[in-house]
Amino acid sequence: MSQRSFAPRRAARSFAAIATAGVLALGLAACGGTTKDSGSSSGGSAGTGSAASANPNAPIKEGLKLAFLPKQINNPYSTIVNNSGIAAAKEYKGEAKEVGPSDASASSQVSYINTLIQQRQDAILIAANDANAVCGPLKQAMSRNIKIVAYDSDTNPDCRDIFINQASSEEVGRSQVKLLAEQIGHKGEIAVLSATANATNQNTWIKYMQEELKKPEYKDMKLVKIAYGDDDDQKSFQQTQGLLQAYPNLKGIISPTTVGVAAAARYISGTKYKGKVVLTGLGTPNQMRKFIKDGTVAKFALWNPKDLGYLASYAAAALASGQITGAQGEKLKAGRLGERTIGANGEIVLGPPFTFDKSNIDEFDF
Template identity: 40%
Template structure:
């Protein structure tokens, strides 16, 4: 029984192989592989891709696995290689687990762009990275933001994502450097850096523990969307909005109620929309030969102006962070 079906299976497989036909494609096809589905942050990014492709006439599709686990994107990338797409844009879930499969994609002439996050340390496995802003400056910008809210004085804490989150850790290093080196922040003391694993439950408990452990706490910086929402919620519940200022990186839709009721005065982020917009223009330009993917090269993108390719072929969509507060939050919907 076993052997018979094995033979049959092989016969079936061979007969199917001839069925694979190459599909000629007219327009450039771009696929964006998100971190995971249900992540509201990416809705706006995808919109940027879609709008740009409407203008440029490229075909765009968005796919994402159910979880942000390191390996979950691999079948999706392989499927896109099989579909013979021209460009794979990806927000990588792992800095190194995707190396093999990205390598295979590039061997087949697919342009691989890391969008919204980089595969730090494995840069040779992608063609370019499109990052929202200069990550070196995020940390000091955030310290300045919180400082301005608390008159540059008092105990502060950081509530981050996971202990190994590469972007957040880079920003935290920047925060620590700013606090140590800039005399402007001499009276601000960082009392704790805690991690909520980007889970609402853990982030909330960590934020509550901060308020309880440090009764003189003046401010919390949370450079992650789940963390800043949890911190705001905790401060609002404890009725301590006057005493403890919350800021960090969040999306306007997530933070709107806290801005409206005054729990949070201001927070920052960048435009995910522009990342998708820029990535599409960059990809189409590269494939058409109008853009050269070399460090130092420049190109024009409508609405964004002149863009420069920085070291390690990374591209920033904007120079600094955008600040959201009661005056401008209703201009944004993402």
Template identity: 50%
Template sequence: MTLAAGRVVSILAWVLAIAMLLSNVAAAQQVRIAFIPKNLGNPFFDAVYAGVQRAAGELGFSTVEIGPPTADPASQIPFIQQQVAQNVDAIILSANDAHAVVPALQAAMRRGVKVVTVDADAAPEGRQAYIQPVDFTKIGEEQVKLLAELLGGRGEIAILSATTTAPNQNFWIEGMKVELAKPEYSGMKLVKIAYGDDEPQKSFRETEALLAGYPNLRGIIAPTTVGIAAGAQALETNRAADRVQLTGLGLPNQMRQYVKNGTVTAFQLWDPSQMGYAAVYLVKAMVDGFEPKPGLSFAAGDLGERAFGENNVVIAGPLTTFTAENIDQFDF
């Protein structure tokens, strides 16, 4: 071997060694995130994890989904402890119990693990931030707006709720009443609030009673996944979809057949994947030194800027409206 050739081999070996070193450093620096849902095998949390994976792919992070088979109060604790022992950089968790997981999460944070909750929050002392799916204060308003679009702003309407005591339902119904009192909805009249108790058969019967009792009824809002599915079945059975528009909050997989056959034109719910997506971008900001505080904001990828409210609560996104054009894009 000539001296020149020997130098070339030495340089190549040096370059290869540097490349391997840089590769090892990059691997060591890769952010590792554990997603712990309430329980495995739940399509809703599969959708959340899809958002986690999408953001992780954009950022070059690695992720694992691990959790209990059932949503028992203390069932997530061993998985939290296991992931801390494996030196993950962050835990994204949907809490089965707001308080049971706090000691394990506090121990994780003392080890430097970033803790973000999604969908179901832990007590604030057990996490650094909480990603809420939507602004729940606007659901009543958004539901009325959607029905007004479907009806052209005119006609008698009814609400099919869950139980008379359901706090979220009653809060949203009050929001609907406030919205309906605005001048732009003067052509719409709320004639009845019915309660199906979140039971399919009772919700079905209550819908039929609305159809029979109010012959001029043109629209129904069912802000409950059980109610809207049962309401759609009642409209289909009674061949009333041509005169009554049904909307509300529903699951795409439950409502797909009714949208495809024209029984329901449009309904809404939050997109679970947005919570997972936003949570990973928040982890990135925190790993880079950002400290969540009310009034501050962070860049959440293609969701844009997301701001922190009281107790470091972040809104992932607006309600998603599902129609025949987009419903097949969702699987939950």
């Protein structure tokens, strides 16, 4: 898959505008201000204070070594994210690579972190399968001055320097419920098809889904099951089948995982449930295009995964070069994405999710 040619210019402009507007409107990437220096946080404890100080005028060091560690390799979504980050490293004359497990179990990333420490990487970028399982080795890496950037799925805050959040977790969770409710008339049984049971991002989104469902306008909707496909295509396919057999009155499924939503769509598209059970979630336009066009899915959402990897790459380079420490209020210069402000707990929000449907899906290619 190409590293730099997933989306046409029009799509890139659209996402840039969406991301910028979302940050301004939601105030989720913190307020503007001057860059903080002494007293800024570092060492994975963003916002708690440390002796480290940032030099926003420092140049990005040449020859930086970065490693992307996704939940699992060969995941189409992760491939897009990481390839974009690898390409970004070339812009600042760094070297980046992708390593990782073939399964998304809680402890599968630990051995890779240990190897990356031995290789003396300047930064490790991780989408954590489990917030706790990776903390020990990540802290070891930090003790050796290896910078840690979590992206897509966070670790515990004291185990990394910065978290690149693809969107406000609350907005993702609540918007998924709203998207489904609109299509089922705010009535009926619904289910969630998640990734792994320990995935930080999935669990946070689901928590906000459950909170949203407590509102009066959803009184006639009932969440009957949260199933886990472990970000495995075949297991997600089987879990979809199991949900529809176990709950014959099911009206809708939310699958906030690109692997899960595509597998669920593939199952529904060839069964009697097509046109009767509403499916939505988080997917990429290329994997969901045929299901939008054949009527299996009407709407789904996502952010630009290219921008997620790109932003994470520049954050890692800025940390390793001393431009930032991860403290709230610092400014990150993120190449073509412009300047971003670090929010509370070392978090930078890429932007709000974007809804794809039949009217716009052909404008995007990734």
